[in-house]
Amino acid sequence: MPGLDDLYREIILDHYRSPRHRGELESPPARMAEGHNPLCGDEITIYIDVDDAVSPAVVRDIKVSGQGCSISQSSASMMSQAVIGKTLPEVTALVRRFKSMLSLDTDIEPTPEEEAALVADANNPHPLGDLEALQGVVKFPVRIKCATLAWNTLIQALDN
Ligand code: ZN
Numbered sequence: 001m002p003g004l005d006d007l008y009r010e011i012i013l014d015h016y017r018s019p020r021h022r023g024e025l026e027s028p029p030a031r032m033a034e035g036h037n038p039l040c041g042d043e044i045t046i047y048i049d050v051d052d053a054v055s056p057a058v059v060r061d062i063k064v065s066g067q068g069c070s071i072s073q074s075s076a077s078m079m080s081q082a083v084i085g086k087t088l089p090e091v092t093a094l095v096r097r098f099k100s101m102l103s104l105d106t107d108i109e110p111t112p113e114e115e116a117a118l119v120a121d122a123n124n125p126h127p128l129g130d131l132e133a134l135q136g137v138v139k140f141p142v143r144i145k146c147a148t149l150a151w152n153t154l155i156q157a158l159d160n
Pocket of ligand 1: 070072146
């Protein structure tokens with residue numbers, strides 16, 4: 001995409017060409033949700049295996065399948081990389097941080113656990129890691145739906 005920083009474009013293309021955690025999990029037991037962005041034709045299916053036996057629950061495994069533009073697919077790949085091994089409050093805190101990077105409303109008050117997770121990585125200069133590469137899409141409002149599709153689908157899967 002023209003207008004994106006070269007380094008960021010490289011990161012996005014790397015995830016697009018070599019998507020992480022690609023595939024499927026048996027569902028159930030894995031929770032699953034399908035997301036669709038009709039504006040662009042992007043499709044994403046998320047399979048997430050949550051270990052409920054520990055408290056707080058932890059994302060044991062995640063797989064992503066689907067097709068679509070480089071922004072939607074690379075965002076899904078980066079998301080899978082970012083949430084695996086995290087606790088659910090950490091995942092929700094990450095969703096919140098990602099959406100606020102894209103200037104999207106996160107007007108729901110964080111729970112104390114999410115607040116703690118946000119504070120815990122406040123000293124991390126790059127709490128979003130590769131996901132920071134997507135901050136350039138703020139300049140392209142129509143692509144924001146591409147960037148957030150995987151995240152909204154993730155929330156849906158966790159609610160299932
Ligand atoms: Zn798209």
